[in-house]
Amino acid sequence: MFLTPAEKVRDYENRGWWKGESVDAMTRRAVASGGDADALVDPFNRDSLDGRDPERLSWSELDERVDRLAAALLADGLTKDDIVLAQLPNTVDAVLLFLACARTGAILSPVAMPYRRHELEYIVDQVRPRFIVTVASFAGFDHAALARTLAEREGRMEVLIFGDGERDLRAKAAKTDPERTRTHVEANPVAGGEVLTICWTSGTESRPKGVPRDHNHWVLNAEVVADGTGAKAGDVLLNPFPLVNIGSIGGLVMPWLMLGTKLVLHHPFDLGVFLRQIEQERVSYTIAPPAVLTALLKQPQILEAVDISSLHTVSSGSAPLSPWLIEGWAKKGIEITNVFGSNEGAGLFSSAASVPDYASRARYFPRFGAEGQSWEARSHEVSSSRLVDPETEEEIATPGRAGELRLGGASIFACYWQSPELTEAAFDDQGHYRTGDLFEIAEEDERFYRFIGRSKEIIVRGGINISPAEIDDLLTGFPMAVEAATVGIPDDRLGERIAVAVVPVEGAEPKLEDVIAFLAERDVAIYKRPERLVLMDKLPRNPMNKIMRNELRAMVLGKLAE
Structure with a gap:
């Protein structure tokens, strides 16, 4: 496709x-x-995740497993360009499925494990997958049952389960002749310009958007990330995030394939397991949220109990970094790379190589792709960037003035899945992607952008984007509220948490537990459920009756501080 x-x-x-x-x-x-x-290593605690013993695959074993899994899918009727919806934890099975889709020319649409019926019904309606591949159960939830319910609703979609007794997809693949895959590959070559994945991202819209990315995008992504972050040949990579977005697929899986080294998997995030994996597997490069890195520096006794001397670089993002954090880790011999990115392909990197000064690395990003700039970086070669006043569309070339970052070039996606209106709105008249993020050219050094904040309304909780509009839409049916709206509020550990402002119906006194129960009844993912609630007489709206979310956030914070 x-x-x-x-x-x-x-x-x-x-x-x-x-x-x-x-x-x-x-x-x-x-x-x-x-x-x-060694090529691919399961979490050592996998048996506690899905009841399976952890696996360790060499490159040769991985190749055969990909052939056999692909053959099993083909035997069940998979054809080139079929869409495979996957809801899998971060184990070798998820990586093998990604590689099997790449080999056969299928399109993988991965979704997060916390997604429930509310999110999955919408995505199934959008992509009409040929298969849904999942596990029997995870963290006490029956994923197989949900998948079968979705299949009954969709009709043509079939359910394939890793870990479902005699119907185990893994067992079926082991018995399937891999020659079927080789025959298919010879007859169905895959070009770089064909779609490989449809990942899902949240923005100001009330529903997630599908972001298709081609093989070309992912291959270039490997080059850009390895060059921009500090990952290098011979590294052992630790991936603590599930294969559902560019942070995991682009940030670790693709560099792993390019470098041809060892990838260690981890899920769900557990600090003790994470550190032990670094020690046991001699991990040298990984990614981690700022809150985790900060907590470890403030609790040195935790690090004293493990040997992480193999680690040379950690990439981090999704929330501002501090010079204290970067310098503190540098004193331990570990460099922190500051990363800004999105599923649409936006990417800026401040590494030890490109920005050696700790304070600058925390605050600034090289102006990769900007006119008049010169950087020895793959990202700079293949991209273009500029700042634009979002109100007037005037291009900003002077330092100290905030503007929306616009990005173009080979890393940026082409369109949203079956959403021409959203696609048109996402690009400006020069074909640059509107990131929705505000930067300025640094007054101290015009070679850099300084991040100001998000102009979009997304909430970033623990590195995951959450659309407040989606939660607002759900809460329109909340019987104890005249109206309700959602905002993100600062949190030291997760970056942001979700708060909901409720105007109660006369005589009602809604509690946070009432809102959570209402969303739980609708099978809304747990991480989207509010963690704070304030009661208000009315919500701030502009003349077009749109929620003024910045003003609402200030009001919510004020009430929480009372």
Whole structure:
């Protein structure tokens, strides 16, 4: 399936920005060079996650497992361009499914484990998947039952389960002739310009948006991330995030394939397990949220109990970093890379190589792709960036003036899934993606952008984007409220938490527990449920009757402080 215009594909491939090859071609190179070396390692506590013993696969074993899994899918009727919806924890099965889709020309649409019927029904309606692949159960929830309910509703969608007795997809794959995959691959070559994934992102809209990304996007992503963050040949990578977005797939899985090294998986995030994996597997590169890095520096006794001397770099983002944090880790011999990015392909990196000064690295990002700039970075070669006044569309070239960051080039997605209106709104008249994030050219050094804040209304809780509009829409049916609206409030550990402002109906005294129960009845993911509640006489609205969320946030914080 091709969604990126053919002329753009030709242009970027002619420039050398895209290689025009599939992710499977990258995988096969890694297999050829890696052989019997370790490639993929399960969480050592996997048996507590889904009842399976942890696995450790060499590159050769991984290659055979991908062939067999692909063959099992083909035997069940998979064809090129079919969409596979996956809800899987971060184990070897999730990675193998990603690679099997890349090999067969299928399209993987991964979703987060906390998603429930509310989120999944919408996504199923959008992509009409051929298969939904999940586990029997996880964290006490019956994922297999939910998948079968969705399949009954959809009709043509089939359910495949990892860990469902005799119907176990893993067991079926082990018995399937891998020659079926080889025959299919020969007859169905995959081009770099074809879609590989549809990931889901939240913004100001009330529903998540599907973000298709081609093989070309992902192959380039590996180059940009490895070059921009400090990951290097020979690194052992630890991936603490599930394979559902660019942070995990682009931030670790694709660099792992490019470097042909070892990838260690982790899920759900558990600090003790995370540190022990670094020690046991001699991890040298990983990613972690700022709150975790801060907590570890403030509790040195935790680090004293483990040996993390193999670690040289940690990438972090989703919330502002502090110079204290970066300097504190540097004193331990570990560099922190400051990362700004999105599923749409936005990406800026402040690493030890590009921004050695600790204070600057915490506050600034190199102006990769900006006119008149010169950086020795892959991201700079393949992208363009500029700041624009979001009200007047005037381009900003002077320091100290805030503007929306606009990005173009080979890393940026082509369109939202079956959403032409959203796609049109996402790009400006120069074809640059409107990030919705405010930056300014640094007055101290014009080579850098300084992050100001988000102009979009998304809540970022623990690195996960949450649309307040989606929660607002759900709460319109809350019987104890005349109206309700959601905002993000600052939190030292998670970056932001969800607060809801409720105007109660006459005589009602709604509690936070009432709101949570209302959303739980509608199978809304747990992480989207509010953690604070304030009662108000009315909500602030503009002349167009739209919630003025910045003003509401200030009012909520004021009431919480009383």
